[in-house]
Amino acid sequence: MEKYSIGLALVITASLFSLGWILMGSDDTPEKADPATLAKEKALFDDICATCHGINGNGDGVLAANLQTKPRNFTTGIFKFRSTLSGQLPTDEDLSITIKSGTHSTAMTTFETFSPEQIWALVQCVKTFSPRFSDPNEYPLKTISYGNEIPFTRESIAKGRKAYVEMQCNKCHGDAGEGNGSSADGMADNWGDPIQPSDLTNPSNLKFATSPAEIFRTLATGLDGTPMPSYSGAIPDSAMWYLANYVYSLQTHQGYYEPIKPEETE
Ligand code: HEC
Ligand code: HEC
Numbered sequence: 001m002e003k004y005s006i007g008l009a010l011v012i013t014a015s016l017f018s019l020g021w022i023l024m025g026s027d028d029t030p031e032k033a034d035p036a037t038l039a040k041e042k043a044l045f046d047d048i049c050a051t052c053h054g055i056n057g058n059g060d061g062v063l064a065a066n067l068q069t070k071p072r073n074f075t076t077g078i079f080k081f082r083s084t085l086s087g088q089l090p091t092d093e094d095l096s097i098t099i100k101s102g103t104h105s106t107a108m109t110t111f112e113t114f115s116p117e118q119i120w121a122l123v124q125c126v127k128t129f130s131p132r133f134s135d136p137n138e139y140p141l142k143t144i145s146y147g148n149e150i151p152f153t154r155e156s157i158a159k160g161r162k163a164y165v166e167m168q169c170n171k172c173h174g175d176a177g178e179g180n181g182s183s184a185d186g187m188a189d190n191w192g193d194p195i196q197p198s199d200l201t202n203p204s205n206l207k208f209a210t211s212p213a214e215i216f217r218t219l220a221t222g223l224d225g226t227p228m229p230s231y232s233g234a235i236p237d238s239a240m241w242y243l244a245n246y247v248y249s250l251q252t253h254q255g256y257y258e259p260i261k262p263e264e265t266e
Contacts, residue, residue, distance in 0.1 A: 041128075059071045074130055077132035164247075175262075
């Protein structure tokens with residue numbers, strides 16, 4: 001009996017795994033859903049997402065005017081939160097994470113109660129709004145490498161603090177990380193809306209970057225469509241981990257929490 005149930009569990013796990021694989025599709029090629037499925041996906045989108053993102057996905061839903069951070073215009077095919085290199089499309093998995101978890105500190109709330117099938121449907125629907133997703137030249141997508149994670153120690157935080165000055169993060173995010181650097185005023189995003197560098201000392205001002213790994217991802221991918229650049233290829237992975245640890249120390253008020261002094265930036 002014991003053996004039988006283990007066997008059955010394995011079979012069920014294996015089939016769930018392959019079902020998941022089929023549902024998520026592959027990120028090597030553009031994927032097309034059949035018209036009947038697409039109509040169902042669109043109905044779900046119209047019900048739930050269009051109030052903000054608009055029926056045509058161009059970000060002009062009825063609630064958009066009143067929101068400070070505007071809902072994404074999907075027709076541009078530009079996405080902030082990805083595991084892919086700067087300038088690339090997000091993977092299906094990236095989109096499903098955004099939809100499930102939302103982006104903290106904005107009107108994009110969590111949709112955790114959706115079934116995996118509903119999330120898949122919404123991902124496919126979001127992808128229909130931009131022709132980039134059906135262009136074979138956009139594939140295969142290249143995801144970032146995390147290199148070797150460097151532990152959150154006082155030493156790595158100190159190295160990150162140095163890199164923060166060297167890479168001039170303070171020009172945007174400020175000497176104390178509060179989002180008020182000398183070039184912080186008057187910034188706009190690619191969609192023409194005003195945008196402010198994040199207050200790195202305030203976790204509730206952060207969208208995803210609330211762990212060293214998520215901060216690393218932000219640095220490696222950049223936030224496309226915003227002034228937040230990508231550092232992949234520009235600095236070693238180790239430097240991005242130091243920076244991630246320093247930024248994490250700012251939001252958790254641990255370790256090396258001391259504003260950069262003017263003489264350090266000369
Ligand atoms: C109450 C308003 C609101 C609703 C409803 C809403 N969103 Fe959003 N959504 C936003 C805002 C605002 C942003 C922009 C967040 C940002 O720029 O940080 C966003 C961003 C996104 C992004 C893009 C993130 C990126 O990487 O650039 C995706 C994908 C998304 N929403 C999908 C959906 C889907 C699918 C639904 C329906 C299940 C939905 N949203 C419902 C407000 C909303
Ligand atoms: C040219 C200005 C600019 C520079 C330089 C810059 N940033 Fe940013 N950064 C931004 C803006 C603007 C945002 C806000 C994006 C948004 O809210 O969508 C941001 C967001 C972030 C976030 C928050 C992401 C989240 O999930 O909310 C982190 C962390 C961050 N930056 C770290 C850094 C670090 C570390 C450096 C230096 C290596 C740096 N930034 C350099 C402009 C900049």
